[in-house]
Amino acid sequence: xxxxxxxxxxxxxxxxxxxxxxxxxxxxxxxxxxxxxxxxxxxxxxxxxxxxxxxxxxxxxxxxxxxxxxxxxxxxxxxxxxxxxxxxxxxxxxxxxxxxxxxxxxxxxxxxxxxxxxxxxxxxxxxxxxxxxxxxxxxxxxxxxxxxxxxxxxxxxxxxxxxxxxxxxxxxxxxxxxxxxxxxxxxxxxxxxxxxxxxxxx
Amino acid sequence: xxxxxxxxxxxxxxxxxxxxxxxxxxxxxxxxxxxxxxxxxxxxxxxxxxxxxxxxxxxxxxxxxxxxxxxxxxxxxxxxxxxxxxxxxxxxxxxxxxxxxxxxxxxxxxxxxxxxxxxxxxxxxxxxxxxxxxxxxxxxxxxxxxxxxxxxxxxxxxxxxxxxxxxxxxxxxxxxxxxxxxxxxxxxxxxxxxxxxxxxxxxxxxxxxxxxxxxxxxxxxxxxxxxxxxxxxxxxxxxxxxxxxxxxxxxxxxxxxxxxxxxxxxxxxxxxxxxxxxxxxxxxxxxxxxxxxxxxxxxxxxxxxxxxxxxxxxxxxxxxxxxxxxxxxxxxxxxxxxxxxxxxxxxxxxxxxxxxxxxxxxxxxxxxxxxxxxxxxxxxxxxxxxxxxxxxxxxxxxxxxxxxxxxxxxxxxxxxxxxxxxxxxxxxxxxxxxxxxxxxxxxxxxxxxxxxxxxxxxxxxxxxxxxxxxxxxxxxxxxxxxxxxxxxxxxxxxxxxxxxxxxxxxxxxxxxx
Numbered sequence: 165x166x167x168x169x170x171x172x173x174x175x176x177x178x179x180x181x182x183x184x185x186x187x188x189x190x191x192x193x194x195x196x197x198x199x200x201x202x203x204x205x206x207x208x209x210x211x212x213x214x215x216x217x218x219x220x221x222x223x224x225x226x227x228x229x230x231x232x233x234x235x236x237x238x239x240x241x242x243x244x245x246x247x248x249x250x251x252x253x254x255x256x257x258x259x260x261x262x263x264x265x266x267x268x269x270x271x272x273x274x275x276x277x278x279x280x281x282x283x284x285x286x287x288x289x290x291x292x293x294x295x296x297x298x299x300x301x302x303x304x305x306x307x308x309x310x311x312x313x314x315x316x317x318x319x320x321x322x323x324x325x326x327x328x329x330x331x332x333x334x335x336x337x338x339x340x341x342x343x344x345x346x347x348x349x350x351x352x353x354x355x356x357x358x359x360x361x362x363x364x365x366x
Numbered sequence: 367x368x369x370x371x372x373x374x375x376x377x378x379x380x381x382x383x384x385x386x387x388x389x390x391x392x393x394x395x396x397x398x399x400x401x402x403x404x405x406x407x408x409x410x411x412x413x414x415x416x417x418x419x420x421x422x423x424x425x426x427x428x429x430x431x432x433x434x435x436x437x438x439x440x441x442x443x444x445x446x447x448x449x450x451x452x453x454x455x456x457x458x459x460x461x462x463x464x465x466x467x468x469x470x471x472x473x474x475x476x477x478x479x480x481x482x483x484x485x486x487x488x489x490x491x492x493x494x495x496x497x498x499x500x501x502x503x504x505x506x507x508x509x510x511x512x513x514x515x516x517x518x519x520x521x522x523x524x525x526x527x528x529x530x531x532x533x534x535x536x537x538x539x540x541x542x543x544x545x546x547x548x549x550x551x552x553x554x555x556x557x558x559x560x561x562x563x564x565x566x567x568x569x570x571x572x573x574x575x576x577x578x579x580x581x582x583x584x585x586x587x588x589x590x591x592x593x594x595x596x597x598x599x600x601x602x603x604x605x606x607x608x609x610x611x612x613x614x615x616x617x618x619x620x621x622x623x624x625x626x627x628x629x630x631x632x633x634x635x636x637x638x639x640x641x642x643x644x645x646x647x648x649x650x651x652x653x654x655x656x657x658x659x660x661x662x663x664x665x666x667x668x669x670x671x672x673x674x675x676x677x678x679x680x681x682x683x684x685x686x687x688x689x690x691x692x693x694x695x696x697x698x699x700x701x702x703x704x705x706x707x708x709x710x711x712x713x714x715x716x717x718x719x720x721x722x723x724x725x726x727x728x729x730x731x732x733x734x735x736x737x738x739x740x741x742x743x744x745x746x747x748x749x750x751x752x753x754x755x756x757x758x759x760x761x762x763x764x765x766x767x768x769x770x771x772x773x774x775x776x777x778x779x780x781x782x783x784x785x786x787x788x789x790x791x792x793x794x795x796x797x798x799x800x801x802x803x804x805x806x807x808x809x810x811x812x813x814x815x816x817x818x819x820x821x822x823x824x825x826x827x828x829x830x831x832x833x834x835x836x837x838x839x840x841x842x843x844x845x846x847x848x849x850x851x852x853x854x855x856x857x858x859x860x861x862x863x864x865x866x867x868x869x870x871x872x873x874x875x876x877x878x879x
Contacts, residue, residue, distance in 0.1 A: 331448070332448060332548070332549055332552055333444070333448065333552070336552045336555070336556055339556060340495060340556065340559050343559070343560060343563055344495065344496065344508065344563060347508060347509065347510055347563050347564075348507075348508060350510065351507040351508065351509075351510065352507070354507075355507060
């Protein structure tokens with residue numbers, strides 16, 4: 165009986181540690197009390213990617229749901245903006261546009277012109293803009309508004325779908341490998357041809 | 367908020383202006399220069415340092431070690447550019463490439479000639495990949511050794527790439543993008559590897575690389591160069607290991623015979639000649655910066671154009687960092703209805719700045735030709751315009767080099783980065799952008815005092831004009847029998863360029879990052 169009383173707490177502690185360890189690896193089933201399967205872009209507290217920034221006279225919180233959207237999957241941008249000095253909410257129409265974020269496309273103009281995805285007014289203290297991308301890519305969503313004659317531009321990068329599996333390094337290594345391989349094959353053929361010609365001459 | 371650096375005090379401009387007047391007059395008044403050879407000092411023969419220089423050039427491993435270090439840095443730049451923070455001033459890719467290397471490489475030419483090419487990671491990594499050998503002469507058949515097409519056997523590829531670099535740097539703004547900086551580095555590596563794998567010798571270094579050709583051109587004015595220690599040994603040499611290489615050492619990549627080397631343009635300081643010479647007769651030499659300026663060699667037309675393009679692009683770099691530039695871009699954009707990044711307006715500005723100095727140079731040559739016709743009369747045939755064009759083109763080199771150094775000195779001295787933090791965290795993980803206070807601190811913390819910087823800038827500009835006058839006097843008299851008033855148009859050209867350079871230096875200059 166005595167032996168049982170000593171080992172039981174140790175075993176219980178070990179069991180508790182194991183359960184705690186493994187339970188930390190499982191994903192949360194509920195987000196703030198709401199079942200995760202019922203969440204979508206219109207939920208009040210969806211899992212998302214958010215940034216907080218200060219621009220001009222405003223504190224801005226910018227949130228995108230989902231953080232990594234897939235093509236043909238609806239998403240949403242939420243913006244909250246309050247004045248730095250008195251905390252008053254911004255009450256001004258905000259225009260949302262989207263453009264290609266590839267460096268060359270953006271700089272040289274290879275990308276299409278920015279596309280307006282909508283203009284939103286404040287709704288319960290929040291500006292909500294829905295979106296749906298049909299193709300994979302890197303995009304920049306811009307929220308634009310003017311206040312007291314000053315333009316405000318907020319850019320938020322968005323990766324839709326998985327990034328290209330062959331990055332610049334992969335392409336470079338692949339190209340160099342292919343080039344050296346081809347040259348090696350050509351050179352081997354050349355040497356073989358020369359040897360045959362020398363054999364004929366001899 | 368755009369921050370600017372204060373310009374050179376006006377009294378420097380007046381002082382150099384006075385010197386220009388005096389020197390211009392002297393250049394016309396002095397009698398034809400006699401053929402003279404400038405004095406040289408072989409560093410291998412110096413009492414204390416000589417042993418060190420002999421050791422450095424004789425053995426392979428010190429240079430190999432440097433090659434490995436620079437290649438490792440290059441790979442770090444690519445890694446940081448592709449996967450590091452987009453915050454320009456916190457990413458090693460942008461800071462190391464544009465703040466240190468791109469600025470420092472020009473200043474380094476003064477102290478080390480074309481030594482950069484010896485440790486250049488583009489060529490070294492390409493050589494390791496293609497030759498399958500770290501340093502020994504490769505006997506592998508991994509290269510096709512094709513002849514480079516005749517159309518590419520000139521400096522036009524390098525000239526066009528240099529213009530492209532400038533467009534990307536100042537127009538597209540790769541300076542402000544770590545990712546684009548890494549992409550450019552990768553692109554150059556692919557270009558170097560492809561050229562080495564396909565063509566014979568080092569066609570990339572000789573004809574294509576804009577950095578190598580710029581270093582080569584400027585190194586003609588460097589007070590240090592690789593040369594024979596005893597020219598008599600070279601004269602008697604029949605085996606020419608410097609040209610053909612030895613069992614272990616590869617031949618000269620740009621086909622130079624050391625004993626006949628007159629101009630530094632194509633020497634890449636690779637060290638093959640120093641290691642293959644059986645008499646150990648090649649080493650670094652100190653010489654006058656004007657020693658090549660007073661030579662009589664005429665560049666080919668493509669080389670002459672390269673020198674003039676170098677001058678134009680150097681001026682353009684300066685122009686884009688002045689306050690006036692923004693105003694020009696805005697006006698041009700309104701005229702042609704350009705919007706966004708104003709890339710069309712920028713390109714027009716680049717094209718005009720490229721052509722204007724060449725046009726003024728041609729105008730000066732036209733006047734020189736007219737004056738020569740009048741003065742030489744029937745005694746000697748008047749030189750053709752193309753001969754004058756290439757013969758006098760060297761005059762643009764000291765003017766470009768002096769302004770390039772003076773301009774870069776401002777960047778180098780005033781825009782230091784926190785290198786310890788950058789090397790400790792090259793990808794800038796978790797780093798915040800520079801605060802205004804940090805920017806101001808960097809602005810105030812200079813590498814040397816402001817007055818020292820002004821003295822260096824003034825001296826460099828004055829030196830550039832002095833060498834330009836030597837070029838005009840020596841080459842004008844020896845190549846075209848031009849003297850006195852016939853030299854006036856070229857003197858005015860050099861004075862105009864130097865005056866413009868001084869004007870740009872006097873203006874406040876935009877801080878890079």
